[in-house]
Amino acid sequence: MTDIECGDAAWNQAVDWLMREHEESLDDAAREALIDWLASPAHRKAYEQARTLWLVTGLVPTSDEQSDPPSDDD
């Protein structure tokens, strides 16, 4: 089984938006487009989920920074 179910379009689009916001600051037209996209509750839910995950990944030290990486064996 793959990590993610096929047809999870809202999640994939939320990740698209996240990456776009990460790489550039959205201009007015792009922000309007994002706001339109977020009008759907399913989109909003996916966006919030992606945003939270993005923050959590930002809290994990890089492999170079970690002096004591979490172990799989305990």
Added chain:
Amino acid sequence: MRMIIISKAPSCDPSMRQEDLTVRKDEQFPDLADTFVAHRSQLCQAAARILGSRDRAEDVVQDAYLKVMEAKTVFSVKEPAAYVFRMVRNLAIDHYRRSTLESNVFAVEEAGQGVPSPAGTPEAISIGRQELNLVARALGELPERTRRVFELYRMGGHTQREIAKMLGVSPTLVNFMIRDALNHCRSALESAS
């Protein structure tokens, strides 16, 4: 050796001077929370530069402190100063982006429940140690190159195009690997809940 125990979250009050604080030396690496407190006023300045507001910067730094307290139970970090600055920057950027959408999107929902949220004060996302552990483990499970790409993107601040050039692969592959990393972390969180 002098040790100062700080039990409450730091404020941006500059009257508490950095020299008053001593980083504990009885650990292999400085404690994250101590490092946070020692750099408190610079962290506030860094957040204020992104947010354009001292008050909102203070909210973000407070939020970051709570997250550092969780993170320090999970991770031991070699360069805690770089880590706490990155954390504050990440949170400030998140708050800023959210505030640009808040009045248009998220406030509508909240107003519908009769609890309007003031624009510009996005609510903090609660992140627990279980989530940190699961995501750290999920990232650790990725193929080495995928993890490297994700770190260059998420923490290194490089664009997909730059990473593709650095590694001599196509931008499409870089995009795929970043998605793969995020999807794997998402699955790890979902399978635990």
